[in-house]
Amino acid sequence: MKEKQLLDLGVDPEDIEFAKELVENARAKGLNKKKVNRQLQLAVQKPEANFTNPYFGKLAQKVYQDRRFKERKEPAPWKIWGEDLPEQAVLQMKNACRLPISWRGALMADAHQGYGLPIGGVLATENAVIPYAVGVDIACRVKMTVFDSPAEDVDKNKDFLVDTLQKDTLFGIGKTFSKPHDHEVLQEDWSFSKVTKHIKPRAIKQLGSSGSGNHFVEFGELTVSQDTLGLQAGTYLAVLSHSGSRGAGSAVANHYSQLAMKLRPGLPKELQHLAWLTLDSEEGQEYWQAMELMGRYAAANHEIIHEKIIKSLGATPLLQIENHHNFAWKEVHDGRELIVHRKGATPAGKDDLGIIPGSMVNSCYVVRGKGDETSLSSAPHGAGRVMSRRKAKQLFNWTDVNQMIKSKNVTLLSAGLDEAPSVYKDIDMVMEYSNDLVEILACFQPRIVKMAEDGERPED
Incomplete structure (x- = not known):
């Protein structure tokens, strides 16, 4: 047979x-x-x-x-950053550390409930990858381009910058380009698995687009207080984007998550979304290959967005920085190779550059990692939600939200009400809790923001 x-x-x-x-x-x-x-x-x-x-x-x-589920005799050790984190997020982290494959964990200050591993959760495992601990939007990332233009251009050329965002970006689930973009990632082998082969035509049409939910592209002012990052102290025009691997990444995540759960039917109900694939299995190797392809595809999306904006502005980029979350890395910690899942958490190895956004009106920080081993060299990926999308829609209305946004000198082109700034934690408090993880190098203030239209199903 x-x-x-x-x-x-x-x-x-x-x-x-x-x-x-x-x-x-x-x-x-x-x-x-x-x-x-x-x-x-x-x-x-x-x-x-x-x-x-x-x-x-x-x-x-x-x-x-x-x-049969063979729980660890003692939970894997883990550490929390921050205070008063949501009970469900803490419980999810505790549960993740019960797995026999778990080695060590960490929970960032922006944590909130997710599927399986909480958002803001970091989990190191031995010879195994957990699709839901990577996340549905595989390799979701942020990218910043800093221009050789003064920040005053945000006001001087506001109409032009607004037109640029409207012309050069595309948001929303199912949205595709009538004339697809080209990129070397499309020349790679997508036929190694049924799911990547099947999803490639859709990925081609969506290449260079952004998702929905908390995904954005925004112009703003980057303030560098001292000479660093190869920049002189001063304030610069910059563009910042946040999105991931779109429908392709979602298809990969759903396929392999379901497969992992099918292969681990003995898991207790509260651990089912933490089903894993061993890396020495065909399924584990296939998922790993698909995950890495989605990482390159997500990077290509941002590359195309930024290239189009650079061309429209006719400006010279002085600096580009990017980092991603919702991914798994092979890293050495405690003297052994481990699989480090960062779901809504970013790498913060020694001297790694990264970006930690706030909300559509609050600061975003450019940081340098300190390589803190107790966090598995990780940091938050943003401010973190304090309420569900449903609750946000019940509590807020556009009249009040727009008034608050205008008071912050921000022009909002489009967004969902469930992305109102008040649904997020205080980013400065998150950064304070994380001062042993990263060093702040610069601060970005959003000024012109575009997200998916209100009513779009979230894809973050």
Whole structure:
């Protein structure tokens, strides 16, 4: 029996060779193909009821033992930054540290509830990757371009900058370009898995676009208080973007998350979204390859957005910085190679440059990582929500929100009410909690902001 047939019958990848042997033995003893398939399928699907099966009982026993959840004797150690973090986020982090694959964790000051691992959660595992601990918007990232133009241009050329954002950006789920952009990422192999092969045509049409939810492109003023980053102290015009791998990343995340949960049916309900794929399995290797491709695709989206804006402005970029979250990295900590998941958290290794945004009216910070090992060299990815989208829509109205935005000297072109500034934590407080993780080098103040239209389903 071929490997694909065994997989279709529900055999775990690590049990393929063992199952082949049992199938051969069963056929040699006269069991016909139809009965082999049926009994094998029962042994895999209901192992606890098939321990005494004369042909596949040993497989049933192995499957049952392998799929039983074996919790760590003691939770993996982890540390919290910040105070009064949401109870559900803290509980999710505690649960993640119960996994047998977990090594160490951290919870950032911008934490709030997510699927499986909380937003702001950092988890190091051994030889395993958790699709939902990476996140649905794989490799969501921020990128900043600083121009050789004074910040006063935000006011002097406001209409032109507004037109540039309207012309050079595209937001929203399902939105595609009628004339697709080209990029070297599209020349890569997308056929290594069914899901990436299937999603490529859509990815081509969405390349260079932004998502919805908290994704944005905005012009603003970057203030550098002392000579650093290769810039002289002063205030500059800059553009900042935030979005990820769009529909392609979502498809990859959903496919492999469902596959991981199918392969770990013995997990308790509260841990089901933390189902993992081992890196020495075909599925684990395939997901890792897909995740890294989505990382390059997300980077390409930002590259195209910034190239179009640079061309429209006719300005010279002095500096470009970018970093991503919702990803997993192979890193060495505690003297061993680990898989470090950062879901809504960013790398902050020694001297790593990064960007930590606030909200559409509040400061964003350019930072340098300090390489703090207790955080697994991580930092927050933003301000973090303090309420759900549903609650935000119940509490706020556009009349009050627009008045507040205008008082901050910000021009908002479009956004959802559930992205109102008050749904976010105080970014300065988040940064204060994180002063042992990063050093602040510069401050960006949004002035012209574009997000997806109100009513779009969130994609962040």
